[in-house]
Amino acid sequence: MSDAVVHRIAAIPADGVGVEVVAAGRAVLDALAADSGGRFSFDWAEFPWGCGYYDKTGLMMDEDGLEALRDFDAIYFGAVGWPSVPDHVSLWGLRLRICQNFDQWANVRPVRFHPGVTSPLRKADDAPLDWIVVRENSEGEYAGLGGRNLSGRGPGNEVALQTSLFTETGCERIMRFAFDLARTRQVSKVSSVTKSNAQQHGMVLWDEVFERVAADYPDVATESVLVDAMSAKFVLQPEDLSVVVASNLHADILSDLGSALAGSLGLAASANLNPDRRFPSMFEPVHGSAPDIAGEGLANPIGAIGSAALMLDHLGHPAEADRVRRAIDATTGAGVLTPDVSGRARTDEVVASIIDNL
Structure with missing residues (x-):
C-alpha cells in the first residue's frame, strides 16, 4: 500500500x-x-x-x-x-x-x-473504421490575434481582423506528434489536411513543413488532402484513414464530422x-x-x-x-x-x- x-x-x-x-x-x-x-x-x-x-x-x-x-x-x-x-x-x-x-x-x-x-455511414456496417484526428491546439485560426476598430465611423463601417498564425515550430511539433502516433497503430499513415490553394501563406508553410517532417518517417505512409476533399473522404473513404493531422480550425470541424458519422x-x-x-x-x-x-x-x-x-x-x-x-x-x-x-x-x-x- x-x-x-x-x-x-x-x-x-x-x-x-x-x-x-x-x-x-x-x-x-x-x-x-x-x-x-x-x-x-x-x-x-x-x-x-x-x-x-x-x-x-x-x-x-x-x-x-x-x-x-x-x-x-x-x-x-x-x-x-x-x-x-x-x-x-x-x-x-x-x-x-x-x-x-x-x-x-x-x-x-x-x-x-x-x-x-x-452509424449513418453504410460502410460502418461491414468495414472496421477507426481513425484519430490530431489537432494543432495552440495557434492557427484560433490564435486570437486581431481586433475590431473604426466603429467611430458609424453603423456599418466597423472593421474586424482575425489573423491566423502558423509557425514552423507549431507545425513541426504537431506533425511529429502525429507521425509518432501513427507508428503505434496497425495502419501507419498520416493524412495532412491543408488549404494551400487558397491560403497561400500559412498553409503553404504547413505543407512545406509536412513534407520535410515526412522525410524523417520513411516507414509511415502519407498524403496531403485539401480540407474540402477531406470532408468528402470522411464520408466516402473513411477506411483509408488512420491519423489525420490538421490545423486548429480544420481539425475542430473534421473531428465533429467524424463523431457525427460514428453516431x-x-x-x-x-x-x-x-x-x-x-x-x-x-x-x-x-x-x-x-x-x-x-x-x-x-x-x-x-x-x-x-x-x-x-x-x-x-x-x-x-x-x-x-x-x-x-x-x-x-x-x-x-x-x-x-x-x-x-x-x-x-x-x-x-x-x-x-x-x-x-
Missing part, C-alpha cells in the same frame, strides 16, 4: 451537462481505483468555474486560477457555455485560457465506432495534451453543454468516460484505459444507450452498466 500512486486531478464540470458527465467519469475512475488493489487512487479537487460563476463574479474562472491548476497531474473538464453568456466570452475565459497558457498544443480526438450504435457527438472523447509535461493536460468530451437537456439525466456520458480513458493513458495506466474502452463497447453492444443514439437509458444507467462491465 505504501507504493500506491495518488493522482491529483482538478475537476471542472463547468456548465450544463458538463456537471453530469464529469460526475459519470469520476464514478468510473473511482471504481477502477477501488479495484486496483491499492495500486493507485484519485485525489479530486473540484472548481466551480463556468458561466454560473461568471453570472456571480464577472469572471469565468478566478484570476489566479491558472496558478491553482498548475500543480495538478491532470484536468478533467466538462463543457462550457450557457445562453446567458456570449460564447466567445465563455470559451476564451475558461477553456481556451487553460489550453493556451498551459501550452496544450496537441489535441487528440479519436473517432470510434461502437457496437450497437447505428453522436456525445460519444466523442478528446485530450488537450502538453506533451512536454511542463503543465497539466486536460481531458474533455467534445460535446457542448446542451442546455436543452441539462439536469434531466439524459446526457450521454460516453464521451466523458472515453476522455477519462485517455487520461488513464496519459497517467501511465494503459491497461486500465483499455478496460474502460472495452466496458464502453460491452455497454453499447448490450443496447444500453442514451436517447441521442436512439436508446432509452438514462445517464446513470449507462454509467452503472459500464462499471459492471469493467
Whole structure:
C-alpha cells in the first residue's frame, strides 16, 4: 500500500451537462481505483468555474486560477457555455485560457465506432473504421490575434481582423506528434489536411513543413488532402484513414464530422495534451453543454468516460484505459444507450452498466 500512486486531478464540470458527465467519469475512475488493489487512487479537487460563476463574479474562472491548476497531474473538464453568456466570452475565459497558457498544443480526438450504435455511414456496417484526428491546439485560426476598430465611423463601417498564425515550430511539433502516433497503430499513415490553394501563406508553410517532417518517417505512409476533399473522404473513404493531422480550425470541424458519422457527438472523447509535461493536460468530451437537456439525466456520458480513458493513458495506466474502452463497447453492444443514439437509458444507467462491465 505504501507504493500506491495518488493522482491529483482538478475537476471542472463547468456548465450544463458538463456537471453530469464529469460526475459519470469520476464514478468510473473511482471504481477502477477501488479495484486496483491499492495500486493507485484519485485525489479530486473540484472548481466551480463556468458561466454560473461568471453570472456571480464577472469572471469565468478566478484570476489566479491558472496558478491553482498548475500543480495538478491532470484536468478533467466538462463543457462550457450557457445562453446567458456570449460564447466567445465563455470559451476564451475558461477553456481556451487553460489550453493556451498551459501550452496544450496537441489535441487528440479519436473517432470510434461502437457496437450497437447505428452509424449513418453504410460502410460502418461491414468495414472496421477507426481513425484519430490530431489537432494543432495552440495557434492557427484560433490564435486570437486581431481586433475590431473604426466603429467611430458609424453603423456599418466597423472593421474586424482575425489573423491566423502558423509557425514552423507549431507545425513541426504537431506533425511529429502525429507521425509518432501513427507508428503505434496497425495502419501507419498520416493524412495532412491543408488549404494551400487558397491560403497561400500559412498553409503553404504547413505543407512545406509536412513534407520535410515526412522525410524523417520513411516507414509511415502519407498524403496531403485539401480540407474540402477531406470532408468528402470522411464520408466516402473513411477506411483509408488512420491519423489525420490538421490545423486548429480544420481539425475542430473534421473531428465533429467524424463523431457525427460514428453516431453522436456525445460519444466523442478528446485530450488537450502538453506533451512536454511542463503543465497539466486536460481531458474533455467534445460535446457542448446542451442546455436543452441539462439536469434531466439524459446526457450521454460516453464521451466523458472515453476522455477519462485517455487520461488513464496519459497517467501511465494503459491497461486500465483499455478496460474502460472495452466496458464502453460491452455497454453499447448490450443496447444500453442514451436517447441521442436512439436508446432509452438514462445517464446513470449507462454509467452503472459500464462499471459492471469493467
